[in-house]
Amino acid sequence: MEADMVAQMVKDLVVVEKINVSEIAGDDDSTGFEKIKKQMPHLEIEKTSDRNHIKKNVNSKLYELKNSKMHKEFTQKVLDSIQKNFSYMIDQNQGSEDGIKNGLKAITEHMFGNHTFCNVSWCGGLTKGDAYKHLNLPYGKDLTSKQLKADLEKIFQNKLLTKANQLSKLSSSQANESFNNTVASKAPKRLHYSGSASLGYRVCSAVLQKNEGYEYMSKVNEAAGLSPGNETLKRAAISLDNDVEEEIPEPLNIRIEGDMKSSPLVVFDLETTGLSRTSDIVQIAAYSEEKKFDTYVMPNKPISPEAAAITGITVVGNQMLYNKERVMHKSQFQALNDFIIYLSTFSKKPILVGHNIKRFDCHVLYNSLKSHMLWNEFCSYVHCFVDSLDLFKHVKPGLKSYSQTNLVHELLGETYEAHNAVDDTAILNKLISTKCDFDLYVQTLSFSCLYPYFCFFISM
Template identity: 40%
Template sequence: MTRWKRQGFFSRKKALQYQKNSLLLSSRRKAEQIAEEHGFSSSSERAVERTEQEQSDSDIPEPDSGDINVSLNDIPNSRYDVSWREGRQVVELGVLADGLAGCAKCCIPLHLTHTVDILHCGLGAFLRVMCQNTTCKHKNIVPTGKRHGRIWDANTKLAAGSSKSMEQDMVISMVKKKLEKGINISTVICDEDTTTMSRLRQNVSHSITKMSDKNHIKKNFTSTLYSLKTKHKSLTTRVIRYFLKCFNYLLAQNKENPSGIEQGLDALGKHPFGNHSSCDKTWCAHVDDPTKKYSSLPYGKPLQDEKLQEEVMSICSRLKQNSSNLSRLGSTQGNESFNKSVSLKAPKNHHFSGSGSLNYRLAASVAEKNSGQKYLVEVNKKIGLSPGKHTKKLCYLRESQSRKRRAIARTREAKRRRIELKAKKCQGTATREIREGPTYESGIDLCTEKPDYIQIPPPSFKPELETVPICDQTLVFFDLETTGLARTSHITQLAAVHGNETFSTYVMPDIPITPSASDITGLEVRNGILYHHGKKVNTLSISVALDSFFSFLEKFSNVILVGHNIKTFDCPVLLEALESCRMIPKLTETVKGFLDTRILFKTVHPNLHSYSQQSLAKTLLNMSYNAHDALDDVLMLQSLVNKVEFSEIDHNCSTFSCQYACDIFNYQKLIHKNLPSLQCLIDQNVISLGMAKKIAGSGLDFSCLNLACKRNQDGIYALFTEKSLNCKFVRVTNSKRILDSVNEFFMSLNES
């Protein structure tokens, strides 16, 4: 390795240049030292001559001892510019250190205090640093951070941290600029989260007053109540909303009335707890009728938590100290509206802040805010361009649409709709929190108690009936014989027919055949052999029998299975067997839907005494047959349907899709699973059997209801009134009587 590389230089030229500059600097220092030690030496004998700029600097008079705050910018003809010291910049120390390591021409180290100019680029900047070598005087460009192309990393990748530290500087800068333009600013609307006003009065003017933002005041009040929620179980989300409603009312009714604000805050700490000494008759009906129920509080009764009342009174007493500010509140919604307009023209996912179009996009937002959508036409006219027929038409259309939206937004119906949507959103969030339990909470994993990780199932709703048109479909008649009348019975015989093609097979059940079923069907099992009316029959396993059944159905296209009373019996039994063999997907692929002839005959012949298949054959065909043999049943059913006239509408009303059959099957299974745990509620007359089935079908059992009540006092209300995705139905019920009854049962259970 060559000598200059070992010394750390990139090239021999740089090494020689460094040696030359080092000699010049050493000779200059030596000459200056001689000049200081021998004041009698003439300026012509000095080794280094000063430049004209240095001579002008040497003529600067020294300030008096009292002028200790003199800035270099205040000195005339100064070569220093310290404006780069003002404001805040994002600086990457590594990049800045590399930039100051040496001059680009002479390699002499640079110093930050020798900066003469700055070029701001968003959160990044270029510093112009002058080299102090008298023979160089090169102005080096030093960046304060990394860049990718022309884009600064600080402008695109700075996602961490808070912008609150820059908010104060921005407000001060904006106010100063407005004052320079002759615009007088007397009041600033801002929140309570920063020290902006104190800095504004210190740096700009003490006469500027502050007006609080009403939305931030309401949010701070709500946040304070939510912070008390963990200490007081009675302070539920429902109660907090009631407090907020009262607080909003007292602010709206007492504008420019500080004494009214104080009186309202006194009432706010007493009214929800049954004390109406500070209430006014104009808004409190309890003054005339103390027994009147509270429409927005649990059970319509006042709150009884004395400690909570002390906390609320403490909050109200602190707010009373600022009653004058609360009586004159402003709003920053105009700013938020303008921010939305800017975000539409300069979205954050496109880095327009690093391009030259940002100023134009911002100017377009300002013009739209001031002049409306027609600003584009005026801009085109200003620069001498024809706006164009279609541009004018579109601008006027957008302007009329905007006016219409603003007019609608001010109506009572629109405001009510916004409140309803907000309440729906809040209810959805509260319900999800109750169902999921505490999933994110400070220090939850360090808690010594066992965490509540049980999740309440999401809502399940009874499926809606979905019919199937039978036009151009193949009707295949089928019937089952089973071990009993239960929906979980096993199949003992399966038969189907279409035209002259028939299918029939016997199945060996895994459970015993009930005596009543054996008397009806003539089937019985003795020593592992199935007999039909005393005759031995060949049997198949259920999986093989179902495979054979599907092989028969695959001969036809667009199959609809037709049976008598199949909606309530045959379909659940068939689906139970298919589920045990994991063949339900094969059913949905092969079969389009089902047709229940019992429903069909009830529609066409509504006044018959009986709708059993035997009775229909006797009444309509004057025929009798060997009933409860699956093959004979389907042959007779085919004859009934073919010989009796039905319209297509009658047919369609009796059908249901294969997907509906699967959904209702799963719904019934859910009821069968959860209903036994709710039996204690039925026995104590808390709910009826029908309501218990509805609760079980929604996916809730006793443990879920008890857990919801433990997590939140309004947990039962939130779960029962949770809405479906299409918002047509609630999960269980909206009945206040049932809600109160179930909630009181679990509240007393947990207290004991």
């Protein structure tokens, strides 16, 4: 946002609306903040950094280091572990500058076997000694590369340690970003509604959606005297045929704009608490040639015995277990938000590919994102979806089964650990990259991010 706009907004709040503004959250660009101090020198206001921008900047530095290919030991699993450690450290030490300083040192030292800066509440190395195995490092062993350690220290100690006070007082602009995406969905910039008289109504509809949810439309109609009226569902039902449809018809195809062949390919998979589209997510994994994503997610609903038997994921108290081994996990909101941050790091909007996603995963993802008001933001970072089940029906017609395990067995001659999202995405990426011409089918088989949204309303 332009510095003049930031200053004017704060000025309107303070001078016109008589609202006390004591804090402004944003990225590391302080131009707007300096403009405010210059125009209102007597205003006691503090600038805080945005949590997501900080994490995104650190993630970018880590990927730069990994892509440099200078360190053989710096695998994707190590990178994921560092990301998790940094995220937890930031969240757990808000309000404590000393805690941030100690945590920044512990991130690198802990992974290299030095537990001087660790805390007994989270580090098993302090209690188990030499018998300790890392949960998130290859083979559970300490890292050993001195050069890798030095490069990581440049990121976490040389650059971030001086900002410990700033990191201990982070804010979140997530609500603003979510609202901005809602406004963009009502008034896309490419259609230039800013020159139209309807802009005010479109922005107001975004405000209503934010405050009231999608039910605002029925409330507006009722307030305007349009509901109930002559054109009602009850009257319309009189003219409907009595024939029962065997299945819900497919929604209309929505045109997808842009060059899909230049978009990066990201294979993703979800593990859930059950087989219903309203199930909770318990694991999210994504795989691309550039970068990977994996996290376990603490569900709000119980995991069904059938799902636990298939995935090996269970919950005991406030701990998650995979094959009876404790794993690090995140809340539903944090996991979904981190997934969006991961997608935002691609230079172009990626195409999300998954197996049977058109019938299941997309709908579970939609329900989860919608419940946390993150759906619009998610869509802003995704080009489209492609279901690999439909893809291989075109590529290899006539197979008895198109389950992913059967495709792997028939086409690759391999077996793998099915129903673990990480393994599912890796093997599906191998299938797509070696056994089909993806570019040949992407235009035909792609479907919009709005697909599960329309399915939801058709099923009502």
